[in-house]
Structures are given as C-alpha cells and as structure tokens.
Amino acid sequence: MSSTITFEKARKEYPTGNGNVVALEGLDLHIEKGETVCFIGTSGSGKTTALKMINRLVEPTAGSVSIDGKTVTDFDLIKLRRSIGYVIQRGGLFPHLTVSENIGLLATLEKRDPNVIRNKTEELLDLVNLPREQFANRRPRELSGGQQQRVSIARALAFDPEIILMDEPFGALDPITKNELHDEFLKLKGVVDKTTIIVTHDLAEAFKLGDRAVLLNDGREIQTGTKDEFINKPANEFVERFVAAHSSGGSV
Numbered sequence: 001m002s003s004t005i006t007f008e009k010a011r012k013e014y015p016t017g018n019g020n021v022v023a024l025e026g027l028d029l030h031i032e033k034g035e036t037v038c039f040i041g042t043s044g045s046g047k048t049t050a051l052k053m054i055n056r057l058v059e060p061t062a063g064s065v066s067i068d069g070k071t072v073t074d075f076d077l078i079k080l081r082r083s084i085g086y087v088i089q090r091g092g093l094f095p096h097l098t099v100s101e102n103i104g105l106l107a108t109l110e111k112r113d114p115n116v117i118r119n120k121t122e123e124l125l126d127l128v129n130l131p132r133e134q135f136a137n138r139r140p141r142e143l144s145g146g147q148q149q150r151v152s153i154a155r156a157l158a159f160d161p162e163i164i165l166m167d168e169p170f171g172a173l174d175p176i177t178k179n180e181l182h183d184e185f186l187k188l189k190g191v192v193d194k195t196t197i198i199v200t201h202d203l204a205e206a207f208k209l210g211d212r213a214v215l216l217n218d219g220r221e222i223q224t225g226t227k228d229e230f231i232n233k234p235a236n237e238f239v240e241r242f243v244a245a246h247s248s249g250g251s252v
C-alpha cells in the first residue's frame, strides 16, 4: 500500500531574532503512489522543511500538504506518524536499546503482543539484510554506520507505513557503503510498495534512487523532473550549472 502526497502553495517562514526567514516559498508538487522523489539542493535550500511538513514536524505558514487528498492537519497526529516511516542521518537510534528493541520500540509502547513484535522484528532484520542471530541483541555503538542505517530503515518499516521519509539517510556513509545501501534500497523498493521521499544534496544519488528529483534553491522549486529531463531540458542556467557541477567528478 502507498499514498499520494500533494503540496499546494506550501510556504514556511521561521521567526528568528532578526526577522522572518522564508524557508519554503510556496511549493506545488504532486507525488504519485509508490513513487520515489528526491528533494535536492544545497544546504539551507528548504529540503528538510518541505519533508517535515508531511509528518507535521513543521506546520506550513500558508498552503497545505495532503495525503490521498486529505490535509495532514485533518489526521489524528499519532495515526499520521504511524503511517509514515522516518529515517534520518546517522539513524537516530536509541543507544541504550538493542537493535531489536529499537525496531520494536513503538509497537512495545503500544503494548502490542510481544510474539507479534518479535516475529515482525525478525522479518524486518531479514529484509534489511542483518542476520538476526548476529545483530538482534547488539547496541547501536556495536554497529557500523551502514548497519545503523539498515536498522533505522527497518524501524521505519515497523508499522508497514504507506510513506517513507528519509532525510540524508546515506549522507554520513563512506562511498562504498553508500553504494551498497543504494543498491539494497532499490531492491527493497521492488519488494515493499511505499511512496518515498529522500532528501539529499547528492545529485547522483537523486538520479540513481529517485523516479524524479525536485531541485530547490533558497526555498524555491527550480525544476522537477526525471534525470533525463534535468540533463536534456534544464529549466534554466542555474539547473545547467548545478548539473554540470555535480557531473564534473563523473558521478552523474
């Protein structure tokens, strides 16, 4: 199961000590069921702000975000968060809990049947390629960065959400581990049908993982499209320069 996500003139201004910062200018975007879309742009361009509007970690100043046509503010907040998996850079795992406990934490807090939780946790460990006998009882500090991100992905899938949000999920990994996790992400996408949004500043990553990319700059959407469209039909000179700058290493 997966959902559509629609941004309508979604705008965010943050109050600061010296006036308001416009983090997002009024984003219009429709994401199809099961699509993977990457928000791309330099630091401070508004990617995280746009992402967090979906699970209501950020409330828009104006405009709206809806899931399957229903504005996110009309959902029960707990139910909304349960239906959206969330993966952040460096995992965000609880250091004092084991891998299994991290994955099953919310279900445990909800007092779900411990046997059901154990089975689901084991199934998720298999899915992200962490053999349970080796990993289930380790603490996060006993894992590599890549393994921590796998646990974080497993945790995001725990309630079988329809949407997965990932904020620079592979940003802190070395290039080899990153590549491995990219390939596994693509395999996983073939098995679990979720609408997925990935925030990244790595255009090669966006092109590899995303069906489409949304390029943001200073809170403005500059271009939305496929890799082919970005390369062959750049919206303007900014896009041309952005693509060229990211291709110079031969990575795009």
Ligand SMILES: Nc1ncnc2c1ncn2[C@@H]1O[C@H](COP(=O)(O)OP(=O)(O)O)[C@@H](O)[C@H]1O
Pocket: 014, 015, 016, 021, 022, 023, 041, 042, 043, 044, 045, 046, 047, 048, 049, 050
């Ligand atoms: N809580 C906040 N308070 C004030 N300004 C913020 C806050 N969060 C983000 N910003 C500002 O909003 C802009 C966009 O930030 P963000 O969405 O985090 O960008 P990105 O994820 O692309 O790096 C930046 O100028 C940032 O400084």
Ligand SMILES: [Mg+2]
Pocket: 047, 048, 049, 199
């Ligand atoms: Mg960010």
